[in-house]
Amino acid sequence: MPTSSASPSEGTEAMNTLGDVGEFGLIKRVTADREQPPTTLLGPGDDSAVVAAPDGRVVACTDVLVEGVHFRLDWSAPDQVGRKAAAANLADIAAMGAVPTALLVGLACPRDTPVETLEGLAAGLWAEAASAGAGVVGGDVASGPAIVLSVTALGSLQGRVPVTRAGAQPGDVVALCGRIGWAAAGLDVLHRGFRSPGAVVNAHRVPEPPYAAGPQAAQAGATSMIDVSDGLLADLAHVAEASGVTIEVSTAALVVPPRLAEVASALGVDPLGWLLTGGEDHALVATFPPGAVPEDWTVIGGAAAGDAVVLVDGAVRDGAAGWDHFAT
Amino acid sequence: MPTSSASPSEGTEAMNTLGDVGEFGLIKRVTADREQPPTTLLGPGDDSAVVAAPDGRVVACTDVLVEGVHFRLDWSAPDQVGRKAAAANLADIAAMGAVPTALLVGLACPRDTPVETLEGLAAGLWAEAASAGAGVVGGDVASGPAIVLSVTALGSLQGRVPVTRAGAQPGDVVALCGRIGWAAAGLDVLHRGFRSPGAVVNAHRVPEPPYAAGPQAAQAGATSMIDVSDGLLADLAHVAEASGVTIEVSTAALVVPPRLAEVASALGVDPLGWLLTGGEDHALVATFPPGAVPEDWTVIGGAAAGDAVVLVDGAVRDGAAGWDHFAT
Incomplete structure (x- = not known):
């Protein structure tokens, strides 16, 4: 008007x-x-x-x-x-x-x-x-x-060396800062025609990357880092490939938030799938020498000598690939 | 195969x-x-x-x-x-x-x-x-x-002060480096279903901006500069507005290249229109204190105290507006 x-x-x-x-x-x-x-x-x-x-x-x-x-x-x-x-x-x-x-x-x-x-x-x-x-x-x-x-x-970079995907060393620990699985859960909810719960749907709409954790990790001595845009396993696969190491993820360290567990139960899906393969939350995942992991970061695995692959609980996980816009 | x-x-x-x-x-x-x-x-x-x-x-x-x-x-x-x-x-x-x-x-x-x-x-x-x-x-x-x-x-910037659109002073000369009108002529040719002459059509396809002339002008003391992407008069209007000066262009200083004159004659149009309002050649146009114009630049007018407008041979020219993607 x-x-x-x-x-x-x-x-x-x-x-x-x-x-x-x-x-x-x-x-x-x-x-x-x-x-x-x-x-x-x-x-x-x-x-x-x-x-x-x-x-x-x-x-x-x-x-x-x-x-x-x-x-x-x-x-x-x-x-x-x-x-x-x-x-x-x-x-x-x-x-x-x-x-x-x-x-x-x-x-x-x-x-x-x-x-x-x-x-x-x-x-x-x-x-x-x-x-x-x-x-x-x-x-x-x-x-x-x-x-x-x-x-x-x-x-x-404020004078620091850039933290690339290529510096992970055997013996490093793998640690995560920020949310994973939330945006994928929100997208699943929307695709099924629902608009709630709001906290989950909004995670798809607006990610909440932990921006300050990037410089924090670099200062703490992170050897490699990537943001989770395509999915935890897919993005860790980039680190494994660029660094020439095996990346091992322990699902015991990946806590499913109660809210996601509820939504997964309602939709009849495994919430772990969201955490391992869901992208767009833009959490940060990095490798650190043991003992160098900053506060607010959660250890979820480690890097080891071996093939450039990602193992989940010791095995290659089916369907681990993340989002490729043009993959058939 | x-x-x-x-x-x-x-x-x-x-x-x-x-x-x-x-x-x-x-x-x-x-x-x-x-x-x-x-x-x-x-x-x-x-x-x-x-x-x-x-x-x-x-x-x-x-x-x-x-x-x-x-x-x-x-x-x-x-x-x-x-x-x-x-x-x-x-x-x-x-x-x-x-x-x-x-x-x-x-x-x-x-x-x-x-x-x-x-x-x-x-x-x-x-x-x-x-x-x-x-x-x-x-x-x-x-x-x-x-x-x-x-x-x-x-x-x-290699340590230099950026040359913005806002520094033109009354008394400066306006000078041009690079081609104008060629891309517009090429587009006119293509729109009419022709594919030649190649030199004109290719000007629409691939501009040839005089990249080195930008730093050269800055070193010579250019007081303002812009690239001709929307049309000479439209882009000079941005300089006039940002600098708060009148920009005067003399068409006597704008030589129509023989090739463009031929094409204009064949199409039955005034080639000066291409030079004054055609964009996408990405020539550089700048203002300089008198006497500071570098080699390879052609003086085409001057800046004067007055309204923030562009005058062509002393008058506001109809149809001088350049390219606005969404203008009706």
């Missing part, structure tokens, strides 16, 4: 799609009056942004979310989608042992996308970035057949 | 779409055996890349290209699309007075996209990045309804 006596062409009803406000109109709306962290030396509005990289290096990653593949706007509010897109990238920065500094956002969407939807997406991106200490410093918007959000995150 | 006696399931025919090779298979194919510049401290394959930022700052920008909007695969080869996507971003880095260091690529595309198409896109991205001294350091691929390429470029 128009809230003023302005002429219809200036009222809210006449300016409700991206086609109405235009590319530059949208950019003005989503960048006006935003606060930037001190690392943002030059924010949105020029050909490029300028971001501080105090130790002479910048950490950078890109992740793409597509409507209908990674999110549905009948299942998630726009700001939740924005938070999720930001979180997936911010977690990749944390998984190097770095602190996030900035996001850049590439958006394609149909001309008839409501401005309200895009303002919601932007609000979520800004909020999640701010929660990790980062700013949204740039981006672009173009017309396209569906909403595609390509987010790039930048970060600072 | 299969080129070996391998079983059909391993032959080329059985592995010809993204759905066949999968996300990780594609990433391996497009990143294997690539050379990286010395600024790439950690390349593709981990959660994030690490790129040198020697002066403690990183320049960053993002640009989105959508199939059917910015390119058509029946008009451009995949490697040309890759080059164009890279060039649009690399030019935005140059327009700050910086040298490009790295690209990250977010790609959405249908499962049935031929691997050959994606390898072509990747080859173009790598080639254009290399031509500007940058590496492709990371990215992501997801399924989507059309090809959407969101490229982020990073760059280094």
Whole structure:
């Protein structure tokens, strides 16, 4: 409803799609009056942004979310989608042992996308970035057949060596920080037509990566680290392959949260499957020399000399593969 | 055609779409055996890349290209699309007075996209990045309804102050480096069903931004700079607005290249329209104190105190607006 006596062409009803406000109109709306962290030396509005990289290096990653593949706007509010897109990238920065500094956002969407939807997406991106200490410093918007959000995150190692997937040593312990299985449980609930319990469904909508645990692990001497985006076993398989070690996971160490146990029981599924193969919670999993595991991290296994595989309770687990967008 | 006696399931025919090779298979194919510049401290394959930022700052920008909007695969080869996507971003880095260091690529595309198409896109991205001294350091691929390429470029200011749109001073001269009007002419030719002359059509397919001219202008004391992505007048309007000056362009200084004059004559259009309002050539336009204009730059006008508008031969020109994806 128009809230003023302005002429219809200036009222809210006449300016409700991206086609109405235009590319530059949208950019003005989503960048006006935003606060930037001190690392943002030059924010949105020029050909490029300028971001501080105090130790002479910048950490950078890109992740793409597509409507209908990674999110549905009948299942998630726009700001939740924005938070999720930001979180997936911010977690990749944390998984190097770095602190996030900035996001850049590439958006394609149909001309008839409501401005309200895009303002919601932007609000979520800004909020999640701010929660990790980062700013949204740039981006672009173009017309396209569906909403595609390509987010790039930048970060600072603060002088530390990056923690890659390749440094796990035989004898290291494997430890986890953050939730696993929750987003997969939430997605299962939504796929079956339910919208509750809220805590589980919201885990699919908005992940809660433990951003600060990444730099914490690096400071503690983590030898390898990855964020759980494709599933615990699939992501540990990347570590096993890159490091050339066997990774052993003990299910006795994986406590199924009571809430997930209840939902699994109601749906008639094994909740352990969510914990081992569910992605998108963006927990961090790392290897440490014994005795170096920081507080808040839970030991769930170890690394050993041997083939580059992941063993669960001593055996290769069927169906351990995680999410590959194009796997048949 | 299969080129070996391998079983059909391993032959080329059985592995010809993204759905066949999968996300990780594609990433391996497009990143294997690539050379990286010395600024790439950690390349593709981990959660994030690490790129040198020697002066403690990183320049960053993002640009989105959508199939059917910015390119058509029946008009451009995949490697040309890759080059164009890279060039649009690399030019935005140059327009700050910086040298490009790295690209990250977010790609959405249908499962049935031929691997050959994606390898072509990747080859173009790598080639254009290399031509500007940058590496492709990371990215992501997801399924989507059309090809959407969101490229982020990073760059280094090498200790210089960034050249923004906001520094033009009354009394400065306006100078141009690089081609304008060519890409628009090429697009007009293609829209009318022709495929020649090749030099003009190829200008639409692959821009040739003068990357080195950006840092050169900064060193020479440019007070403002922008790359011509939306059209000379539209982009100068951004400079006028950000700097709070009147920008005056003299068409006498804009020489229509003979090739464009011929094509314009054949199509029955005014070639000056291409030069003034055609985007996507990614020339650089900058303001300099009088006497500071570097070699290879052509003076095309000046900045004066007054309203934040662009005048052409002393008058506001109708139809001077450039490309807004969602303008009605």
